[in-house]
Amino acid sequence: MTGTANETSRPVIGITGYVEDASFGVWNMRSALVPYAYVRQVAEAGGQPVLLPPVGAPASLVDRLDGLVVAGGGDIDPALYGAEPHPEVSGVRDFRDGSELALVHAALDRDLPFLGICRGLQVLNVALGGTLVQHLPDVVGGRTDHSPAPGVYGHFPVRVEPGSRTAEALGGDTTPTVAHYHHQSIDRLGTGLRAVAWADDGVVEAAELPGRAFALGVQWHPEVGDDPALFLSFVAAARIYAGGEAADTLTLRR
Structure with a gap:
């Protein structure tokens, strides 16, 4: 337990970030950043977002956090799961891979509430020894609606297992229509992870670690959706972890 929150303060939520060239004002320069949608969703759910750029040793900060979001981004280096790179693999950042894998291991060691989003689910799977499908159109008959076009989300429903922690976090919705933007997905599940x-088309869209208070990842992008249920449930788990309220209050507040 971190002891960073009381009944009136916000649990501290680390969000992994990017290091990329970015434009703002009159500048175009190397920047540490995260899409604002993640920050907004965490804040509106009652958390205090903190950016964790992939430099230094962010895993050393896990004891100061009440929850961890591993955000989306480029592809993971296939060498980390024993594969040769597919021609469509792109956006690999070795420094980000190493930083986030260390963060995931540190978070799981402490049972820190964890939410992986898109790439974040894939990082969780690789951290646990799993592998990835490197280019989905190769295995789903050329279907491209998981990533329709650059900068365009695909919107279609997924089927969530009733009674799962993920279904509970979604307020019991087992057929949500969600925003997709991914050309990779889980292939072999990591140790202990359950789809x-x-x-x-059979693509795994969420996986979780049973027996944990909150340790799951989704392949879709809830941060750009209209339903805050997943973030509300995650931040509620982080508040409990921080010691801010009793466990029986871990319910969605709409």
């Missing part, structure tokens, strides 16, 4: 949501 709990799928697209209609």
Whole structure:
């Protein structure tokens, strides 16, 4: 327990970030950043977002956090799961891979509430020894609606296992229509990880670690959706971890 929160303060939520060239004002320069949608969702759910750029040793800060979001981004280096790179692999950042894998291991060691989003689910799977499908169109008959076009989300429903922690976090919704933007997905599940949501083509869209208070990842992008349920449930778990309220209050507040 971190002891960083009381009944009236916000649990501290670390969000992994990017290091990329970015434009703002009159500048175009190397920047540490995260899409604002993640920050907004965490804040509106009652958390205090803190950016964790992939430099230094962010895993050393886990004891100061009440929850961890591993955000989306480029592809993971296939060498980390024993594969040769597919021609469509892109956006690999070795320094980010190493930083986030260390963060995931540190978070799981402490049972810190964890939410992986898109790449974040893939990092969780690789951290646990799993592998990835490197280019989905190769295995779903050329289907491209998981990533329709650069900068365009695909919107279609997924099937969530009733009674799973993920279904509970979604307020019991087992067929949500969600925003997709990914050309990779889980192939072989990592040790202890259980698939709990799928697209209609069989692609794994969510997985969780049973027996944990909150340790799950989704392949879709809830940060750009209209339903705050997943973030509300995650921040509620972080508040409990911080010691801010009793465990029986871990319910969605809409």
